[in-house]
Amino acid sequence: MTSNRAELARTLRRARGRVRPEDVGLPGGVRRRVEGLRREELAMLAGISVDYVVRLEQGRGPHPSEQVVASLCRALRLETEERDLVFRLAGLEPPRAGLIDLHVRPGVLRLLDRFTDLPTMLLSAKGDVLAWNAASCALHGDWTTLAPERRNHARQAFLPDPSEPARTPAGGPPEERLAARVNVVAGLRSAASRYPADPDLGRLLDDLRAGSAEFRELWDDGVTGVWRHRTKTLDHPVVGPLTLECDTLVVPDVDQTLHVFSAAPGTPAHDALALLLVVGTQQLSGSR
Incomplete structure (x- = not known):
C-alpha cells in the first residue's frame, strides 16, 4: 500500500489541534500558544520522540510502524474510521478482524x-x-x-x-x-x-x-x-x-x-x- 505523507501530516496536525490537554490528563495552563496538544505532549503520550512527531507532521522521515501509528491514534483519541484513514495514509493496512484491538474509542x-x-x-x-x-x-x-x-x-x-x-x-x-x-x-x-x-x-x-x-x-x-x-x-x-x-x-x-x-x-x-x-x-x- 502506498503512503501519502503530505496528507498524513495534515491529518495528524489537525487531530493534535482538536485534543485539549485536560482531555488526556495533562495540565492546561493559561499561557499556551497552540490549540490542542503541544508536540512534546503528543510525543510523551505516544511514547515516541518529539523529533519523530515533527518529522511526521512535516511529511518527511521514515515510514512509521504499525505500533507507532496505533500509539498516535490512541493518544489523539481518534474514532475508528479516522484511525483506519491514518493507517492507510501511512501505507499500512488497518487492524483486521481476529487481532487484538489496541485502539481506544x-x-x-x-x-x-x-x-x-x-x-x-x-x-x-x-x-x-x-x-x-x-x-x-x-x-x-x-x-x-x-x-x-x-x-x-x-x-x-x-x-x-x-x-x-x-x-x-x-x-x-x-x-x-x-x-x-x-x-x-x-x-x-x-x-x-x-x-x-x-x-x-x-x-x-x-x-x-x-x-x-x-x-x-x-x-x-x-x-x-x-x-x-x-x-x-x-x-x-x-x-x-x-x-x-x-x-x-x-x-x-x-x-x-x-x-x-x-x-x-x-x-x-x-x-x-x-x-x-x-x-x-x-x-x-x-x-x-
Whole structure:
C-alpha cells in the first residue's frame, strides 16, 4: 500500500489541534500558544520522540510502524474510521478482524475520565495498558515514562527492567503476589485461545518464555481463570501499603477491560488513597 505523507501530516496536525490537554490528563495552563496538544505532549503520550512527531507532521522521515501509528491514534483519541484513514495514509493496512484491538474509542476514554478520584486504567486482551487517568499514575507510577511495549502487565511482572523508573510494587503475603502473577498468565492463556493468529501476542509469549523461568513454569502448569474482582495490596513509596479492591468492567465488543481501584469510605486505605491522589497528582503536574 502506498503512503501519502503530505496528507498524513495534515491529518495528524489537525487531530493534535482538536485534543485539549485536560482531555488526556495533562495540565492546561493559561499561557499556551497552540490549540490542542503541544508536540512534546503528543510525543510523551505516544511514547515516541518529539523529533519523530515533527518529522511526521512535516511529511518527511521514515515510514512509521504499525505500533507507532496505533500509539498516535490512541493518544489523539481518534474514532475508528479516522484511525483506519491514518493507517492507510501511512501505507499500512488497518487492524483486521481476529487481532487484538489496541485502539481506544473516545467514548471509552470519556468514561475513564469520569473516575477522577479512583485509579483507573484500560487494558487490552493481552494486558497492554492502553489508557489511564492521573490517579492511576499516582498509584502505580507515571505510565508515560515507559515505552509503549513496556506498558504491559506481563512484561512488568515477569520481565522487569532495572533501567526504568521505579513502579509501585505488589505487596501483601507471598501467596497474594503469586496469585496475581498466576492471574496474569491465565489471562494470556485465554487471549491466546481467542487470538491464535495475533503476531504481537505471539511475540509477547515468546519473550516471556525466553526471559522468565517462572512464566514458563506457570504456563506449563496450564493455569486458567481470570479475576473480575479481587483485593490487591500495593506497597506505595509515599503512603505505604495500600489494600484496595479492584473491579473489572468489560468493554465486550473490543475485548478491553477497565480496572478500577477503590477502598470503602472510613477505612485507613480510603484515607491513604485520598492523600495519595492529592500528593501524587500534584507531583505529576509539577513534573510536566
